[in-house]
Amino acid sequence: MNIRIGQGYDVHAFGDGDHVMLGGVRVAHERGVIAHSDGDVVLHALCDAMLGALALGDIGKHFPPSDERWRGADSRAFLRHCNDLIAQRGYAVGNCDVTVVCERPKVGPHAQAMRESIAADLGIAVDAVSVKATTSEKLGFTGRGEGIAATAVCLLVGA
Ligand SMILES: Nc1ccn([C@@H]2O[C@H](COP(=O)(O)O)[C@@H](O)[C@H]2O)c(=O)n1
Numbered sequence: 001m002n003i004r005i006g007q008g009y010d011v012h013a014f015g016d017g018d019h020v021m022l023g024g025v026r027v028a029h030e031r032g033v034i035a036h037s038d039g040d041v042v043l044h045a046l047c048d049a050m051l052g053a054l055a056l057g058d059i060g061k062h063f064p065p066s067d068e069r070w071r072g073a074d075s076r077a078f079l080r081h082c083n084d085l086i087a088q089r090g091y092a093v094g095n096c097d098v099t100v101v102c103e104r105p106k107v108g109p110h111a112q113a114m115r116e117s118i119a120a121d122l123g124i125a126v127d128a129v130s131v132k133a134t135t136s137e138k139l140g141f142t143g144r145g146e147g148i149a150a151t152a153v154c155l156l157v158g159a
Pocket residue numbers: 101102103104105106107108109133134135136137
C-alpha cells in the first residue's frame with residue numbers, strides 16, 4: 001500500500017460581511033473575509049494538504065487569483081477538483097485533520113456539518129474527517145480578531 005502525507009495552511013483577513021465560509025458551511029458572523037474566492041480557509045488548507053501530498057504544487061497554481069473564473073468561487077469546487085487530481089493518480093484521502101484558529105466565530109457548533117460536507121465532497125466516511133478549532137489566546141493577528149487561519153494534514157492512500 002502506498003501512503004503519502006501532506007500539510008496545508010491558509011489565512012484570510014476579516015473584512016466587511018455577515019458570514020464566513022468554513023469547511024463548505026456558511027457560518028454567520030459580524031465580519032466576512034477578504035478573498036478572491038469565497039475565502040474558505042478550511043478548504044484552502046485542505047486542498048493544499050492534498051496537493052502537497054503528491055507534490056502537485058499549491059492552490060494558487062491550480063486556481064490563480066489572477067483568473068476571473070475564480071472570483072467568488074465556491075471552494076467546494078476546488079476541493080472536488082483536488083480530489084479528482086489525486087484520484088487520477090490512484091490515491092484517495094485516507095483521513096484528514098483540520099484546525100481552525102480564530103477567537104470567533106465559534107467553530108465547534110458547526111464542526112459536524114463541516115465534516116459531513118468535506119466527507120461528501122471527498123467521497124469518504126465522515127469519521128475520516130476531523131475538524132477542530134482553537135483560539136490563539138488573544139495573541140497575534142488571530143488573537144486580535146484581524147483574521148482567521150487554518151492548518152490541515154491529510155494522508156493519501158494509494159492502491
Ligand atoms: N473559534 C473557536 C475556538 C475554540 N473553540 C473551542 O473552544 C475550545 C477552547 O479553545 P482554547 O483556544 O481556549 O483552547 C477549543 O478546544 C474548541 O473546542 C471553538 O469552537 N471555536
